[in-house]
Amino acid sequence: MNASQTVRALSALAHEARLAVFRLLVEAGQAGLAAGVIADMLQIAPSALSFHLKELTHAGLLVQRPDGRRIHYSANFGSMNALIGYLTDNCCNGASCELAAQSNTVHC
Numbered sequence: 001m002n003a004s005q006t007v008r009a010l011s012a013l014a015h016e017a018r019l020a021v022f023r024l025l026v027e028a029g030q031a032g033l034a035a036g037v038i039a040d041m042l043q044i045a046p047s048a049l050s051f052h053l054k055e056l057t058h059a060g061l062l063v064q065r066p067d068g069r070r071i072h073y074s075a076n077f078g079s080m081n082a083l084i085g086y087l088t089d090n091c092c093n094g095a096s097c098e099l100a101a102q103s104n105t106v107h108c
Contacts, residue, residue, distance in 0.1 A: 001082040005060065009083050012059035017044055018052045022061055025075040032074025034067065 001009075013019050020042050025032060033041075039049045053073055056062040060079045064071050 001079070001086040006083060006086050008059045009061055009079065012055050012061055015052070015055075017042070017048070018056055021049070021052055022056060022075060025062065025073060026077075026080070028074065030074055030077075032063075032065075032072045034070040034072050036070065038073065 013022060021038060021044075024038060024041060035046070035049060035053060038044070038053075039046050042049075044052070053062065053064075057064055057073075061076055061083075062073050063076045064073050066072075
């Protein structure tokens with residue numbers, strides 16, 4: 001992932017509804033969820049959800065696939081991992097880092 005792709009992904013996530021959609025789809029795993037299910041679970045109007053899904057897909061964070069008359073969306077785990085990798089690439093000056101689960105802090 002390069003700087004431009006990183007900015008596009010972070011910009012897409014910098015909205016409360018889009019962040020909620022992305023987190024929901026990460027939880028759903030590879031199977032993903034249909035747009036209508038996402039709208040119901042997050043109580044987002046379908047027209048607004050359509051816009052948010054388009055933004056996340058354009059940023060490369062979601063993958064969509066047709067399923068009959070529905071479209072299923074799932075998190076693009078490759079892009080998510082690339083984003084995390086880009087953000088932590090030079091963490092701790094190249095030393096191994098770990099995230100302390102209880103405090104959510106990085107330890108080098």
